[in-house]
Amino acid sequence: MRHTISVLVENEFGVLARVAGLFSGRGFNIESLSVAPTLDPAVSRMTIVTCGDERILEQINKQLHKLINTIRVIDFTGQDCVEREMALIKVSAEEDTRAEVLRIADIFRAKVVDVAPRCYTIEVTGTPGKVGAIVELLRPMGIRELVRTGPVVLGRGPKAVEK
Amino acid sequence: MKMTGSKILLECLRLEGVETLFGFPGGTVINIYDDLVDSPIRHILTRHEQAAVHAADGYARATGKVGVVIATSGPGATNTVTGIATAYMDSVPLVVVTGQVPTPLIGNDAFQEADIVGITRPITKHNYLVKDVKDLSRIVKEAFYIARTGRPGPVLIDFPKDIQVATTKFDYPATVHLPGYKPTYSGNLRQVEKAVKMMLGAKRPVIYVGGGASSPEAAAALKQLAETLEAPVATTLMGMASIPKRHPLCLGMLGMHGTYYANMAVTESDLLVAVGARFDDRVTGSVPHFAPQASIIHIDIDPTSIKKNVRVDLPIVGDLHEVLNKMVAKLAEYPQEAARAREETGFWRQRIAAWRESHPVHYTPSNSVIKPQFVIEKLRELSAEDAIITTEVGQHQMWTAQFFDFCRPRTFLTSGGLGTMGYGLPAALGAQAAFPERQVIDISGDGSFQMNSQELATLVQFKLPVKIAILNNNYLGMVRQWQQLFFQRRYSQTVLDVPIDFVKLAEAYGAVGFSVSRPDEVEDVIRRAFAEPGPVIMEFKVEREENVIPMVPAGKALNEMVLSS
Ligand SMILES: Cc1ncc(C[n+]2csc(CCOP(=O)(O)OP(=O)(O)O)c2C)c(N)n1
Ligand SMILES: [Mg+2]
Numbered sequence: 001m002r003h004t005i006s007v008l009v010e011n012e013f014g015v016l017a018r019v020a021g022l023f024s025g026r027g028f029n030i031e032s033l034s035v036a037p038t039l040d041p042a043v044s045r046m047t048i049v050t051c052g053d054e055r056i057l058e059q060i061n062k063q064l065h066k067l068i069n070t071i072r073v074i075d076f077t078g079q080d081c082v083e084r085e086m087a088l089i090k091v092s093a094e095e096d097t098r099a100e101v102l103r104i105a106d107i108f109r110a111k112v113v114d115v116a117p118r119c120y121t122i123e124v125t126g127t128p129g130k131v132g133a134i135v136e137l138l139r140p141m142g143i144r145e146l147v148r149t150g151p152v153v154l155g156r157g158p159k160a161v162e163k
Numbered sequence: 164m165k166m167t168g169s170k171i172l173l174e175c176l177r178l179e180g181v182e183t184l185f186g187f188p189g190g191t192v193i194n195i196y197d198d199l200v201d202s203p204i205r206h207i208l209t210r211h212e213q214a215a216v217h218a219a220d221g222y223a224r225a226t227g228k229v230g231v232v233i234a235t236s237g238p239g240a241t242n243t244v245t246g247i248a249t250a251y252m253d254s255v256p257l258v259v260v261t262g263q264v265p266t267p268l269i270g271n272d273a274f275q276e277a278d279i280v281g282i283t284r285p286i287t288k289h290n291y292l293v294k295d296v297k298d299l300s301r302i303v304k305e306a307f308y309i310a311r312t313g314r315p316g317p318v319l320i321d322f323p324k325d326i327q328v329a330t331t332k333f334d335y336p337a338t339v340h341l342p343g344y345k346p347t348y349s350g351n352l353r354q355v356e357k358a359v360k361m362m363l364g365a366k367r368p369v370i371y372v373g374g375g376a377s378s379p380e381a382a383a384a385l386k387q388l389a390e391t392l393e394a395p396v397a398t399t400l401m402g403m404a405s406i407p408k409r410h411p412l413c414l415g416m417l418g419m420h421g422t423y424y425a426n427m428a429v430t431e432s433d434l435l436v437a438v439g440a441r442f443d444d445r446v447t448g449s450v451p452h453f454a455p456q457a458s459i460i461h462i463d464i465d466p467t468s469i470k471k472n473v474r475v476d477l478p479i480v481g482d483l484h485e486v487l488n489k490m491v492a493k494l495a496e497y498p499q500e501a502a503r504a505r506e507e508t509g510f511w512r513q514r515i516a517a518w519r520e521s522h523p524v525h526y527t528p529s530n531s532v533i534k535p536q537f538v539i540e541k542l543r544e545l546s547a548e549d550a551i552i553t554t555e556v557g558q559h560q561m562w563t564a565q566f567f568d569f570c571r572p573r574t575f576l577t578s579g580g581l582g583t584m585g586y587g588l589p590a591a592l593g594a595q596a597a598f599p600e601r602q603v604i605d606i607s608g609d610g611s612f613q614m615n616s617q618e619l620a621t622l623v624q625f626k627l628p629v630k631i632a633i634l635n636n637n638y639l640g641m642v643r644q645w646q647q648l649f650f651q652r653r654y655s656q657t658v659l660d661v662p663i664d665f666v667k668l669a670e671a672y673g674a675v676g677f678s679v680s681r682p683d684e685v686e687d688v689i690r691r692a693f694a695e696p697g698p699v700i701m702e703f704k705v706e707r708e709e710n711v712i713p714m715v716p717a718g719k720a721l722n723e724m725v726l727s728s
Contacts, residue, residue: 009343021285
């Protein structure tokens with residue numbers, strides 16, 4: 001099963017390598033990983049999408065905790081949360097497909113952020129499912145390049161996990 | 164007053180109570196070695212950095228204190244890797260300081276540069292690169308704190324040469340601030356209560372003890388718990404010295420080369436209380452067939468050990484000493500129930516006694532050739548009760564576990580998790596450095612001995628009277644045994660077919676050597692060796708193709724032991 005986990009870590013030298021090394025060394029999956037500082041510049045927040053059964057997830061959670069630089073680990077699976085991912089999609093826009101590309105972008109409330117002759121770059125934000133859907137719709141038009149950030153996630157409501 | 168990084172390091176070590184360092188010099192630690200001349204801390208110069216780490220490890224296991232190592236950058240640092248991994252697997256507290264090239268050169272493939280922080284990340288509890296001399300005292304403080312608290316382990320500090328000569332005001336922090344590191348010690352009281360209820364209700368309980376109970380305090384609490392319930396105790400290789408072998412409740416070792424009765428008891432138990440153990444595959448054999456009828460209580464300081472390999476019915480995270488004491492205290496509130504439990508488990512102990520009687524730990528004695536097990540028995544008989552025993556890895560190690568009656572905590576130092584050949588001699592060196600007056604004996608194989616035999620020089624130089632007993636079978640015996648049993652006796656590269664003169668080897672280093680091949684000479688040579696004031700090699704030319712039994716073939720269930728060779 002797919003799990004989205006937030007990890008608050010001390011913003012220290014090598015901490016990303018520690019987390020990545022833990023996953024590779026113990027044979028855990030990483031589907032995506034995003035990381036940036038939080039409000040407190042001494043703390044970074046990682047969002048990791050991984051998969052595995054209950055036993056593996058329990059190990060991932062505990063092993064992450066065991067790293068000295070890890071402050072908190074939150075598994076958002078089954079929790080009420082907002083999950084968003086961004087993608088930049090460089091898609092062919094030929095005379096006969098240009099209108100369709102724009103129409104699809106419009107439906108997904110995506111923006112054209114760069115225009116070249118016969119090529120648009122589209123920025124889209126949404127749940128990983130929504131991003132996947134626009135990618136599939138644009139695929140027949142000819143996607144030249146695609147970059148996804150991997151999701152980030154916050155719990156709903158006023159409660160915060162940082163401090 | 165401003166101090167250099169190098170002086171600050173040594174001052175921090177002094178304030179941490181470090182009396183002995185193990186290490187080996189080189190270009191990027193030359194400043195530290197220069198300052199050592201004026202330091203009260205003793206430095207023991209091993210002849211290889213791997214041995215320095217094993218020595219610090221032996222020192223740490225024997226004393227319970229943090230072992231400290233210094234090595235130079237590049238090859239010095241990479242030579243520490245096996246030692247660090249060995250300590251990591253067996254949860255031994257170490258602080259390893261490596262020199263590093265000056266910070267402006269890091270990443271440039273400079274002379275003797277190696278990314279030791281990257282290399283040791285998965286085999287240290289934590290590691291540091293010092294980038295600013297102002298961080299140094301905090302880092303050293305944290306390193307010692309992390310190494311010795313929670314589940315202990317090695318911490319590495321990579322210390323660039325330019326930071327060693329940089330200066331700052333020295334100020335040793337009184338406390339550490341580690342927001343992400345808060346080990347749990349006390350153990351949840353409600354869980355403890357539940358555990359006590361389960362123990363009082365069990366009909367066939369077994370306590371299974373690992374290396375987590377190695378401190379004398381934890382061992383004492385364990386003994387009390389076992390005695391209150393009259394529950395039999397099986398140990399891992401690492402848990403061996405935590406309960407006296409001769410104790411009536413002690414079943415000896417379980418697992419691959421465990422005793423018949425320990426493995427049968429675990430297999431038939433209805434409650435298994437795992438104490439500071441981690442269900443290693445050498446212990447469990449086939450996991451689905453491991454203790455199939457038992458509820459499992461698992462007490463450990465490290466939450467990641469719990470439910471890693473086997474299902475657990477009741478986890479308790481905490482320091483064993485505290486948790487076991489709480490259990491004993493709780494049990495004292497139920498004296499009648501405890502008495503009834505002792506009574507109701509009487510038949511269980513009888514059943515185990517019957518297994519013990521039908522399949523004792525045994526070997527076939529001989530009058531013509533030295534049996535390795537006989538040497539181990541004699542070593543026990545003739546050594547002091549508080550003697551510290553180290554081993555290398557192989558058959559001799561398993562025979563030591565089977566035939567040496569350990570009776571005190573911290574007297575059996577062996578590489579359990581990593582199984583490092585070459586561990587025993589330097590570990591003995593470190594233990595002897597900690598306890599100059601006690602007997603320290605390395606029980607060795609002819610193969611393993613040659614992995615760190617250069618340390619004979621260190622023993623002689625520092626007057627460390629370690630006694631080395633080499634059980635010479637001219638084989639990499641343990642591998643040969645597997646080849647015999649599972650590879651149709653095709654002894655591929657396990658025959659050590661060059662007759663080494665271990666007596667001359669000892670003498671070449673200025674030590675004493677004895678060699679014997681007849682059983683009736685064994686006792687005499689051990690007596691003579693023990694009477695020598697300095698280091699001694701005793702070579703015992705033993706039965707070459709003796710096997711370690713019982714043996715649970717890899718992947719089989721514990722009750723599928725091979726009982727004879
Ligand atoms: C560094 C290292 N290399 C290889 C092994 C694999 N190994 C385990 S036991 C053994 C044989 C050890 O031979 P010896 O020291 O003579 O002991 P014996 O089994 O003969 O008593 C070997 C090669 C190991 N444990 N450690
Ligand atoms: Mg051998």
